[in-house]
Amino acid sequence: MKVADIGGEFELIKRISKETKLFSDDVFVGIGDDTAVLKFDRDRYLLFTTDMMVEDDHFSLEWSNAEQIGMKAIEVNVSDIAAMGGLPRHALISLALPKDVDVEFIEGLYKGLNKTGKRYKINIIGGDITHSKQIVINVAMLGFAEKKNLCLRRDAKVNDVICVSGDLGGSTAGLNLLRRKKKGKSIKFHLEPKARLGFSGKIAEYVNAMEDVSDGFGQEIRNICDASKKGAVIYKEKIPLSKAAVDDAKKVNKDVYDYALYGGEDFELVFTINKKNIALLKKKIKDKIYVVGRILDKKQGIYILDKNKKIKLEKGFDHFEK
């Protein structure tokens, strides 16, 4: 039986999770959020996360240089910690590299890792190095969240407004240009994504549920709704589109809303928040906040409203799709 036959990657994770057991009482949240959450001290939780990037799946040497790959490996983990309302602190790097890899490539990779590590003040304190046919880079990261700031998937409330931290669709627009050897401004969103850590720090205290857009905006909404046992409506015309994505989607005859809804790797934050808090936040911070929908009762389901027409929310990116 293949992964696609049981309903894909997300069903697989559900199956696996069922079998795992806990042996101590210091796990606050295990499988099923952007990071694991461990009890630490009176005021803080310890966040523990990992992300693996594989050549020709998450990056390609055709268009990414070593430094960009290193930068991205750190950013994607920082983004997970930002999605919990935390701050990153320590990282371990595992590298699998072809035997004939150039030392210059490895040094470039570490230049990127160190550069982004420095940007977020992350201590790179170890790792593992081995060999493989494809380049694989795994980062394991620890961070901290003040208890009052912790944002879990499962905490969305009915009537929360659903917000996004910025424009969507850029990363996938860029990838689609790269694959077709075309040029455009969206390419940099794919090659050098940035986590929204600073923004997370400003809003976390006021937010109910939060996720980063790694598997696609639609999938993140679905994750929040599943974990919170809620429904949601998304107003299509309110989805903030990256201008570069709009321009670059046209070049390849794609629908920019497909990029924005299902594309993934935008690393913006999607969050749900009480209406009162959104008003308060909009006075308090200068950053743009885009209201794109509302949390509903579970029985109302999850859907997109295109003017007055209900549209089904499709599934996000699946690494094991046929």
Place this chain on the structure above:
Amino acid sequence: MKVADIGGEFELIKRISKETKLFSDDVFVGIGDDTAVLKFDRDRYLLFTTDMMVEDDHFSLEWSNAEQIGMKAIEVNVSDIAAMGGLPRHALISLALPKDVDVEFIEGLYKGLNKTGKRYKINIIGGDITHSKQIVINVAMLGFAEKKNLCLRRDAKVNDVICVSGDLGGSTAGLNLLRRKKKGKSIKFHLEPKARLGFSGKIAEYVNAMEDVSDGFGQEIRNICDASKKGAVIYKEKIPLSKAAVDDAKKVNKDVYDYALYGGEDFELVFTINKKNIALLKKKIKDKIYVVGRILDKKQGIYILDKNKKIKLEKGFDHFEK
């Protein structure tokens, strides 16, 4: 320039380590030991480690089943934590799998991960799943060490005796049989290695420096000497040899001492300890302790004594060797 041209994997790690910086004061030990060591509370350190296993490098589907691969992925990380004098607590699993992988294989892998996790009471609390050409499995693990138990590479003292927790050479003997499609008792040491966690807990308080035998006994001695700025003498005839390794080395015309000294993946513990403590320990615990050498002043170098003949200690296994 290739990795072999700059002196191999260990030189590469030295180069990389030089460029990394620390941004907070909660790192007690960074790159350069079996795990990173972080300040935790008054009595304990937090241990943070990671290990990556790649198909056809660390395991082969020709002779390992999914469950054994999962078990080994946990054991190798537990072994690193045992080498610090700690106890494992939490793990994250990153998997990269071919697109057409069978669900049964993934379930087998998780059966192994969960089985060994249960054995050591480790909480598997998340991870990442993606696709690749070869199977790659990365485990990131957290553990704790009582401050009085922490064993670092750098703490070997002149005149410490060098000890090993058990027989060496089994894993490499098994691998050499498997590669030649032969049979023998050493095979199980390669397919189902076991970390010496219980033993570590009994001795850690009395030990100065400790390492697990992952890259080969000779390399671990070199690591301890380098980090402690010391020399060492190993008495060849005192090295405990796995009986299965002795038998199975003969079958393929190999020198069993090559397996024991340079083979790797035995996951026994190598440690240095004050003479007084070894006497005390031998009274206190029933487990066998093998005294195999002595820590010397740095200027005396590192060497093996074969009866009265000095032999050079060669280098251990290098993933990037030409």
